[in-house]
Amino acid sequence: MKFRQVHSRNITKLLLSGIFVALSCLGQKVSGQGLKDYYRSFFPVGVSVSPRILQGGEAQLIISQFNSVTPENDMKMGPIHPRENEYNFRGGDSIVAFALRNKLKVRGHTLCWHNQVPAWIFKDDKGDTVSKAVLLKRLKDHITTVVTRYKGKIYAWDVVNEVISDKKEEFYRNSAWLRICGPEFIEKAFQWAHEADPGALLFYNDYNEIDPVKRAKIIRMVKDLRAKGVPVQAIGLQGHWAFNEPSEEQLEKTFADFAALKLPLQITELDISVYPKEHEARGRKGSDADTSFSPERENGQAEQYRRCFAVFRKYKNSLTGVTFWNLSDRRSWLDNFPVEGRKDYPLLFDRNLQPKKAFTAVVSF
Numbered sequence: 558m559k560f561r562q563v564h565s566r567n568i569t570k571l572l573l574s575g576i577f578v579a580l581s582c583l584g585q586k587v588s589g590q591g592l593k594d595y596y597r598s599f600f601p602v603g604v605s606v607s608p609r610i611l612q613g614g615e616a617q618l619i620i621s622q623f624n625s626v627t628p629e630n631d632m633k634m635g636p637i638h639p640r641e642n643e644y645n646f647r648g649g650d651s652i653v654a655f656a657l658r659n660k661l662k663v664r665g666h667t668l669c670w671h672n673q674v675p676a677w678i679f680k681d682d683k684g685d686t687v688s689k690a691v692l693l694k695r696l697k698d699h700i701t702t703v704v705t706r707y708k709g710k711i712y713a714w715d716v717v718n719e720v721i722s723d724k725k726e727e728f729y730r731n732s733a734w735l736r737i738c739g740p741e742f743i744e745k746a747f748q749w750a751h752e753a754d755p756g757a758l759l760f761y762n763d764y765n766e767i768d769p770v771k772r773a774k775i776i777r778m779v780k781d782l783r784a785k786g787v788p789v790q791a792i793g794l795q796g797h798w799a800f801n802e803p804s805e806e807q808l809e810k811t812f813a814d815f816a817a818l819k820l821p822l823q824i825t826e827l828d829i830s831v832y833p834k835e836h837e838a839r840g841r842k843g844s845d846a847d848t849s850f851s852p853e854r855e856n857g858q859a860e861q862y863r864r865c866f867a868v869f870r871k872y873k874n875s876l877t878g879v880t881f882w883n884l885s886d887r888r889s890w891l892d893n894f895p896v897e898g899r900k901d902y903p904l905l906f907d908r909n910l911q912p913k914k915a916f917t918a919v920v921s922f
């Protein structure tokens with residue numbers, strides 16, 4: 558009897574050490590706690606994805622750390638609807654299938670935007686600009702087709718993206734949508750998305766929400782639309798920030814103003830650049846030569862992430878999700894904005910998919 562007990566205890570120890578080694582090889586924190594676990598009582602934590610990161614170590618990291626995904630590009634108008642009678646659902650379908658397989662929520666992004674929009678949508682067969690009626694019909698067909706396809710699988714949509722102008726003297730962004738349709742395309746987009754999937758939560762999504770002038774315009778537009786019965790049901794604050802912006806005061810004021818609307822809020826595209834915040838693309842300068850991820854840059858970033866998540870937790874009754882824009886420092890859209898080819902390190906995981914000081918700052922509370 559004694560021999561058998563000792564023998565089985567040794568087997569158990571061997572098995573446990575094997576699991577430990579396997580987890581360590583996978584680069585997982587042995588604790589197994591992911592961002593989603595730390596924040597389970599606050600809000601879902603998501604990440605933007607593309608089909609190419611849905612395998613290998615990146616897929617493991619997504620599954621262990623997050624409980625929501627957003628297609629970074631695959632459901633945008635251009636990629637998903639490249640020609641009038643042609644939809645390309647391959648990328649979107651693979652992301653949704655991955656999410657359903659791994660019990661992740663899916664945010665749809667984005668049904669109407671001035672960027673990555675296919676040129677055909679604004680032109681007739683003679684190459685002239687289409688009429689308002691034709692463009693609205695095309696927008697309705699696009700939204701109805703895409704939302705219907707993912708009905709019941711996508712719980713939230715960024716219906717309209719970035720229609721508020723960054724120019725102080727301009728209310729709406731001067732896009733082709735606005736020039737051809739006037740602002741009516743905005744309310745129509747929400748109406749058609751709601752008709753296609755009444756169960757989906759419909760977001761207006763924008764950036765530079767910490768700017769008080771832009772924030773006031775966003776809030777005014779949302780209030781006006783809702784007063785007309787337009788189903789703008791939630792607001793996405795993209796959160797493309799930097800180690801030096803926003804300040805705690807800016808963040809606090811931003812959340813207080815939006816929370817006053819009593820609508821669900823989400824941080825939809827969070828990243829924190831290690832370079833001083835800039836809002837316009839520009840050419841490379843001599844000062845861009847140092848792209849090292851220095852201890853000073855890492856510490857400054859970790860402190861900003863700590864500050865941001867302290868405010869996020871404070872507003873947990875309004876905040877219904879935080880999504881990171883890109884998975885790890887392996888690749889970020891900030892590697893090419895505001896400076897083409899300037900490596901940035903804006904996320905919680907390094908290029909080896911290991912947690913950084915910023916990760917520790919986010920989960921230490």
Ligand code: G3I
Nearest residue numbers: 629630633666667672673718764795797826882889890894
């Ligand atoms: O897919 C084509 C590829 O076929 C082609 O060879 C290549 C040539 O450059 O371009 C590829 O498309 C690129 C696409 O990303 C997919 O990688 C586009 O050039 C590039 O402009 C596009 O950038 C995306 C950007 O939106 C477009 O404005 C970024 O990945 C994406 O992270 C970024 O995300 C936006 C949000 O959707 C909205 N909020 C702002 C945020 C940052 O701009």
